Each structure stands twice: as C-alpha cells, then as structure tokens.
Amino acid sequence: MATTSTLGIDRADVRRARTLARQVGKPIVDLARRHTTVSVERATLRLAGLDGADAEGTPWVNRLVDAVRADCGLEHGVALPVWDALVRGEADDLHVLAQKASAGSVRFSLPEGRAATRARSASSKAVGAGIRTIDRQRARREKFIKRVGDAPRKPWIYLIVATGDIHEDIPQAQAAARAGADVIAVIRSTGQSLLDFVPEGATREGFAGTYATQENFRLMRAALDETSQELGRYVRLTNYASGLCMPEIAALAGLERLDMMLNDSMYGILFRDINPIRTFVDQRFSRQVHARAGIIINTGEDNYLTTADAVEAAHTVTTSQLLNEYFAKEAGLEDWQLGLGHAFEIDPDVPDSFRLELAHALLARELFPEAPLKWMPPTRHMTGDIFRGYLLDAFFNLVGALTDQGILLVGMMTEAVVTPWLSDRDLALQNVRYVMNAAGNLREDFHPAPDGFIATRARQVLAESIQLLDQIRNDTDAAGDPPLLAAIADGTFGLMKRPADRGKGLDGVAAKSEAYFNPATEILDAPKQGAGK
Amino acid sequence: MSIIRPYGDTTGDGMVQLSFTLPMPHSKVAEGAAVQLANKMGMEPALVVHAKPVGEGFTFFVVYGRVSHLVDTDAVSVVERDYPLLTPKEANAAIKQGLRRRLVVVGGCIGTDAHTVGIDAILNIKGFAGEKGLEYYRELKVVNLGAQVSVPELVAAARAEKADAVLVSQVVTQRDAHLLNTREMSAAFREAYPADRRPLLVVGGPRFDEAMSADLGVDRVFTRGTTPGEVASFLVHRLVSAKVAS
Numbered sequence: 001m002a003t004t005s006t007l008g009i010d011r012a013d014v015r016r017a018r019t020l021a022r023q024v025g026k027p028i029v030d031l032a033r034r035h036t037t038v039s040v041e042r043a044t045l046r047l048a049g050l051d052g053a054d055a056e057g058t059p060w061v062n063r064l065v066d067a068v069r070a071d072c073g074l075e076h077g078v079a080l081p082v083w084d085a086l087v088r089g090e091a092d093d094l095h096v097l098a099q100k101a102s103a104g105s106v107r108f109s110l111p112e113g114r115a116a117t118r119a120r121s122a123s124s125k126a127v128g129a130g131i132r133t134i135d136r137q138r139a140r141r142e143k144f145i146k147r148v149g150d151a152p153r154k155p156w157i158y159l160i161v162a163t164g165d166i167h168e169d170i171p172q173a174q175a176a177a178r179a180g181a182d183v184i185a186v187i188r189s190t191g192q193s194l195l196d197f198v199p200e201g202a203t204r205e206g207f208a209g210t211y212a213t214q215e216n217f218r219l220m221r222a223a224l225d226e227t228s229q230e231l232g233r234y235v236r237l238t239n240y241a242s243g244l245c246m247p248e249i250a251a252l253a254g255l256e257r258l259d260m261m262l263n264d265s266m267y268g269i270l271f272r273d274i275n276p277i278r279t280f281v282d283q284r285f286s287r288q289v290h291a292r293a294g295i296i297i298n299t300g301e302d303n304y305l306t307t308a309d310a311v312e313a314a315h316t317v318t319t320s321q322l323l324n325e326y327f328a329k330e331a332g333l334e335d336w337q338l339g340l341g342h343a344f345e346i347d348p349d350v351p352d353s354f355r356l357e358l359a360h361a362l363l364a365r366e367l368f369p370e371a372p373l374k375w376m377p378p379t380r381h382m383t384g385d386i387f388r389g390y391l392l393d394a395f396f397n398l399v400g401a402l403t404d405q406g407i408l409l410v411g412m413m414t415e416a417v418v419t420p421w422l423s424d425r426d427l428a429l430q431n432v433r434y435v436m437n438a439a440g441n442l443r444e445d446f447h448p449a450p451d452g453f454i455a456t457r458a459r460q461v462l463a464e465s466i467q468l469l470d471q472i473r474n475d476t477d478a479a480g481d482p483p484l485l486a487a488i489a490d491g492t493f494g495l496m497k498r499p500a501d502r503g504k505g506l507d508g509v510a511a512k513s514e515a516y517f518n519p520a521t522e523i524l525d526a527p528k529q530g531a532g533k
Numbered sequence: 534m535s536i537i538r539p540y541g542d543t544t545g546d547g548m549v550q551l552s553f554t555l556p557m558p559h560s561k562v563a564e565g566a567a568v569q570l571a572n573k574m575g576m577e578p579a580l581v582v583h584a585k586p587v588g589e590g591f592t593f594f595v596v597y598g599r600v601s602h603l604v605d606t607d608a609v610s611v612v613e614r615d616y617p618l619l620t621p622k623e624a625n626a627a628i629k630q631g632l633r634r635r636l637v638v639v640g641g642c643i644g645t646d647a648h649t650v651g652i653d654a655i656l657n658i659k660g661f662a663g664e665k666g667l668e669y670y671r672e673l674k675v676v677n678l679g680a681q682v683s684v685p686e687l688v689a690a691a692r693a694e695k696a697d698a699v700l701v702s703q704v705v706t707q708r709d710a711h712l713l714n715t716r717e718m719s720a721a722f723r724e725a726y727p728a729d730r731r732p733l734l735v736v737g738g739p740r741f742d743e744a745m746s747a748d749l750g751v752d753r754v755f756t757r758g759t760t761p762g763e764v765a766s767f768l769v770h771r772l773v774s775a776k777v778a779s
Contacts (some may be wrong), residue, residue, distance in 0.1 A: 164707070175588050178588070178589070191645035191681075207708065272681070416739065417566065423593040
C-alpha cells in the first residue's frame with residue numbers, strides 16, 4: 001500500500017487516534033496485569049500437561065483449580081500450591097494429584113522460603129515444556145508451508161463448517177478445501193461461550209456448531225494436514241478463543257497447531273454479558289499465547305454492525321479496530337497476525353450503499369496497511385431471496401477485491417435460510433472466483449477522488465471515531481474504574497450497558513497477591529528472542 | 534379466482550424452476566436422472582437448463598418445467614390478523630384509557646440463542662421496517678433481558694416486573710431448539726402462575742409456524758417480517774381492548 005493517503009487522511013489524525021486508543025487501553029492492561037482468573041490458572045495447568053476429565057466429564061484442570069482455590073484462594077495463583085504438593089510427594093504427577101485433590105485427600109498451602117523456590121522452579125519446568133511444544137508446533141507450521149506451499153493468492157478464502165459432529169465436519173472441511181478454501185473455520189456450538197470449562201474428547205453433539213475440544217482440534221488439524229499434502233498448499237484451521245475459557249482454548253490451539261483464532265477484546269462483554277474484568281484478563285493471556293504460537297487472530301467488529309445500523313455505527317467499528325490493535329500489540333502480536341474485522345452490512349436500500357461500504361473498507365485498509373484484515377459478508381440484509389443475496393455477495397466480493405482484504409469469509413446466498421448446502425458453497429466460490437478474476441487487479445486503477453464522496457465519508461468516519469475515543473477517555477463512574485470500563489458500563493457501545501461488577505464469570509476473577517506466581521505469564525511476559533514470521 | 538396455476542410469462546403456463554444436487558458424477562445418465570426426478574415431482578415436460586459437477590461425485594442441476602397441479606386458494610388455511618392495526622399514538626391512548634397504568638413487557642432470547650436481532654428489532658427504539666420499536670411507546674414499559682436468558686431467569690424477571698406480556702425471540706433452529714425452548718418456557722410459566730394471572734406469552738422468529746401457538750402453549754406466534762406495530766397492536770388488543778370489553 002502506498003505511504004501517502006489515497007483518502008486525503010491527515011497522518012496527524014491517525015497518530016491521534018492511536019494515541020487515544022493507547023490512553024484508553026493502558027489502564028485496562030494494568031488492570032489485567034493485577035488480576036488472574038480461574039481460566040488463566042487452568043490454562044497454565046493445561047500447558048503443564050494436565051488434560052482429561054473425570055467420569056462426570058469435569059476436566060481435571062477444573063477439579064484441581066477448584067481444590068486449590070478452596071484451600072488457599074485464587075489470589076496467589078495455583079502454580080505454587082500445586083507444585084509444592086508435588087515436590088512434597090503428595091502425588092507422582094499432575095493427573096494423580098488432581099484425582100486425589102478432587103477426592104479431598106490432599107491439602108494445599110502456599111509454600112514459603114525454600115519450598116516456594118522449589119515449587120517455582122518445578123512449575124516453570126513443567127509449564128516451560130508446554131510452551132516449547134507450542135514453539136515446536138509453530139516451527140512445524142512454518143516448515144510445512146515451506147514444503148507444500150502456501151495459499152496461492154490473497155485474499156485467503158475462508159469457509160465455515162458447522163455440523164455439530166466432528167466426524168461429519170472432517171469430510172466437509174476436506175471437501176471445502178478441495179473446492180478452494182484456504183482457511184477452514186469450525187463454528188462452535190452456540191452455548192460454548194458460556195461454559196466455564198472446555199469439554200473433553202471427540203464430540204458428535206452440538207447446537208449450530210461443534211464443541212471446541214483438544215481432541216477435535218487434533219483430529220481436524222491431522223485431516224487438513226493430509227488434504228494440504230494432497231493439494232500442495234497449506235490449509236489453515238480456525239476456531240474460537242472467546243467466552244469464559246479464552247485462555248484455555250488459546251493454549252489448546254497453540255498445542256494442536258491451529259492457525260487462526262477468533263479473539264476479540266470486547267465481544268464477550270458486549271454480546272455475551274461476560275464480566276468486563278474477566279474478559280480483559282482472559283483476553284490478554286490468550287493473546288500472549290496466540291502471539292507465541294504464531295496464530296493470526298480475527299476480531300469481531302462485524303457484531304457491531306449486525307446489532308446496530310451499519311452507517312450510523314461505522315465509527316464504532318473503527319474504534320474497536322484501534323482498541324483491538326492496541327491490546328493485540330501490547331500482548332505481543334505482530335501486524336501480520338491482526339485479522340481486524342469488518343463487514344458488509346449496510347442496508348442495500350440506502351442510496352450509495354456500495355460507495356459507503358467501499359469508504360469504510362478503504363479506511364480500514366489505510367489505517368492498518370500491514371494487517372491482513374478479515375472481511376465478512378452480508379447477513380443482516382440477506383432476506384431469504386437467494387437471487388438478490390447472490391448479487392449482494394458479489395458486491396461484497398468486489399469491495400474485497402478493491403480494498404486488498406487478507407481474509408475473505410465467503411458469503412452464502414442461503415444465509416438465514418439453511419446451513420450451507422454443497423451447491424451453495426460451490427456457487428459462492430464461483431462468485432468469488434468470477435469477481436477476483438474479473439476485477440482482482442482493479443485497485444491498481446481505482447483512486448477515489450480526494451474530495452469525492454468516498455474519501456469524504458472515510459475522513460468523516462475517522463473523525464467520529466476519534467471523537468468517540470476521546471469521549472471514552474473522559475468517561476468516569478462512581479467506582480473510579482478505568483474510563484473504558486465506565487464507558488462500557490454506561491452503554492457507550494450500542495444499547496448494551498455492562499457494569500464492571502456484573503456479568504457472567506465474575507466469581508472466577510481474583511486480584512493478585514504479593515506472592516502471586518504464574519510460570520506461563522513469566523515466560524510469556526519475557527521479551528521473546530527472534531520469533532519472526 | 535380460486536383456482537390458479539404457477540405463472541411464467543403466460544397465464545396458465547404452469548411454469549416453475551427448481552434446483553437440486555444429485556449424488557452422482559455428471560453424465561448423460563445424471564441429466565436423465567434429473568429429468569426423472571422433476572417428472573416425479575409433477576413437472577412435465579422438464580428441461581434441464583444447467584448441469585454442473587460439484588465436488589467429487591455430485592452434480593448440481595437447474596430445471597425448468599411445467600406443472601399440471603392446480604392450486605385452490607379457497608382451500609388454503611392461514612392465520613389472518615384478527616386484531617386492528619394501531620398507530621403508536623392510538624396504542625398509547627388505548628392503554629392509558631383502558632389500563633390506567635403502563636403496560637409492562639419483558640423480552641429476551643432464551644436457551645443458548647445469542648441472536649438478538651429479532652427481539653431488538655421489536656423492542657429497541659431503532660425498530661424495524663421503518664416502524665419504531667416498543668421502547669418508543671410512551672405507555673409501554675419495556676425490559677429487554679437480551680440474549681441467552683434462562684427460563685427461570687425469564688420467569689423471575691416477569692414476576693419482579695409484574696409483566697403483562699412476555700416476548701421471546703428464537704432464531705437458532707438447529708435440532709428444533711426453537712420449539713423445545715418455547716415449550717419449556719410456556720410450561721414454566723404455567724407452573725409458576727395461576728391460569729388467570731399468567732402474562733401473555735408471545736414468541737417470534739423466522740422459522741416458526743404461526744398456526745402452532747396452541748401446540749407450543751403460547752398465546753401468539755409471530756413469524757418473519759413481523760413489525761413492532763403489529764406486536765404492539767396485538768398486545769393492546771389482548772390485554773386492553775379485550776379486558777375493557779369483558
């Protein structure tokens with residue numbers, strides 16, 4: 001992308017927008033650093049190799065964290081009490097310890113002095129092994145891509161699989177890859193966001209999607225490795241690190257070599273009513289793991305447009321992208337890992353709707369020139385008229401071609417009617433191919449007039465976004481929370497008011513004590529050496 | 534005008550179009566199989582205008598043809614609107630006069646359904662199809678519980694707010710989740726309230742059948758395209774006008 005603005009945007013405005021995002025985000029990062037959550041602690045145990053579940057299906061990590069919490073609270077982290085018990089010889093390994101703990105036959109305490117030093121070093125060794133597995137998986141991905149080749153062109157074609165049954169998903173995903181998909185996303189079961197545990201094993205029952213489990217991740221990645229070999233290009237796998245178990249799912253994704261993860265900074269708060277502090281703490285840890293694993297995150301700005309008017313709310317997308325970018329970079333993610341989201345959701349009956357879409361997409365492209373950007377298709381105005389829907393999807397694809405999107409979620413004309421049929425997917429891919437083949441290079445010739453409708457609209461959206469960030473920065477509440485929390489509480493984002501002391505998962509949050517120790521955070525917080533693309 | 538046929542470009546031509554996929558590779562035989570299916574569905578003659586291999590071992594077809602069936606519009610049964618359509622002003626006036634207090638509406642999406650599009654279209658001021666949502670009505674008190682509300686939470690909120698009506702939206706329909714959730718919800722309200730005190734139960738979503746209200750145990754089912762004005766008018770009809778009349 002050219003360094004000079006094609007939209008006539010003042011670079012000082014862009015700097016101001018980023019400064020505001022940092023000012024709004026920084027107090028939240030500080031808050032996240034001062035807290036831990038049950039899911040962060042469980043993720044740490046997962047990195048140390050504790051997997052599996054008891055006969056009732058409750059994961060051992062939940063059992064062990066609950067037991068430690070009952071004895072010594074959550075505020076010190078679970079690593080010291082857990083490895084102290086192991087060093088004391090209460091059990092030979094984590095699995096046995098978890099079993100004994102859930103039977104009530106182990107007492108945990110916070111070790112001090114020498115005992116603390118021993119527990120610290122034992123836990124660092126165990127968790128370090130998990131992080132090394134993540135490093136190895138990242139290296140394996142890079143080698144695999146070098147050997148079989150990468151997706152041949154941009155945007156990457158992103159297709160969704162959602163049967164609820166992993167053994168049905170696999171042949172569908174392989175068929176979608178053969179038909180041209182570069183990225184396969186396995187949609188999760190609708191309720192999983194609000195489960196405070198990660199289900200175990202291969203699953204065959206889900207609502208509108210398939211549960212994210214370590215075994216399902218492994219099965220699908222193995223199947224796509226096979227297909228990648230066959231096709232001579234690496235097919236990427238996507239899942240969702242959102243909801244109450246963000247950190248754990250991020251750890252599992254790293255361990256099982258997933259390639260992209262949905263991970264938004266505020267989605268859980270606004271759209272799932274998950275406690276804001278829980279979300280920000282979980283989000284930071286999960287993004288640190290993604291950064292380490294070389295995973296590309298996809299943010300969820302499309303959600304702002306499906307619940308509010310896409311013209312009026314355009315600046316909330318830009319604002320969210322700027323905040324997502326700040327939080328992502330702070331957590332160690334690089335530009336090439338930022339699949340910042342936006343969507344084609346303007347009412348087609350609005351005059352100049354296509355020009356407005358183009359303006360918004362160009363603005364995102366210009367603000368984040370190095371980020372891949374994730375472009376999401378119309379859903380709200382897909383009415384069941386599949387013929388008109390097919391035309392809308394073509395215009396969506398055309399904006400994608402004109403704005404150099406990195407990841408294109410393929411729109412289905414049967415959106416809002418059925419989960420995609422084989423023929424729907426084929427027609428949708430024909431649509432993408434036709435547009436990319438016919439107009440993929442059109443952006444070379446396309447320069448919006450500096451004072452035309454598109455450039456003016458883009459500048460207006462940026463100005464509104466700066467205004468909103470400034471308003472957030474100056475927001476306050478009675479409790480003296482950071483401005484962003486106050487803004488979320490008073491309904492700045494849409495009509496949803498989400499106070500910091502409410503929402504799901506709040507009881508799983510604890511302020512860290514002086515003695516808090518988490519070996520995973522220690523490793524992930526340390527400046528990394530030479531991890532490149 | 535009660536007997537009609539599909540219309541292509543000439544009255545009485547009976548022309549329809551159809552698309553489908555057969556699980557066989559594309560060949561002359563596959564095209565013949567597509568014609569056979571269309572014939573069995575009553576299309577005679579049937580013309581395969583498009584056949585394309587899709588994936589491995591599948592072929593997609595578009596077929597045009599003439600059906601001989603007649604449609605008798607007199608024999609069609611649907612749920613017609615049985616209440617007058619009111620403007621917000623008329624609705625407010627009716628509530629004020631008939632009820633002498635604000636009418637309380639509690640709404641939300643139950644089960645695991647996270648799609649608030651439907652309930653928001655009806656409740657939010659923003660509204661739908663050019664009509665303002667129920668929050669816009671001065672004489673309506675709207676409590677929107679949002680997504681993924683459990684049935685006990687919904688019952689508790691209805692009690693706490695002394696709801697006159699409960700509105701539930703269901704978009705996700707996998708494995709008939711919308712029907713199961715609705716039955717669970719109506720059963721819970723029947724259990725929690727004496728019959729004459731129970732709030733009016735209204736359910737809506739794009740995949741409901743309007744004729745199913747009795748089966749689902751609710752007072753009214755609204756389906757795709759329903760506007761806030763229709764819902765408000767129905768509430769006034771059942772909760773205000775009916776009471777005043779009796």
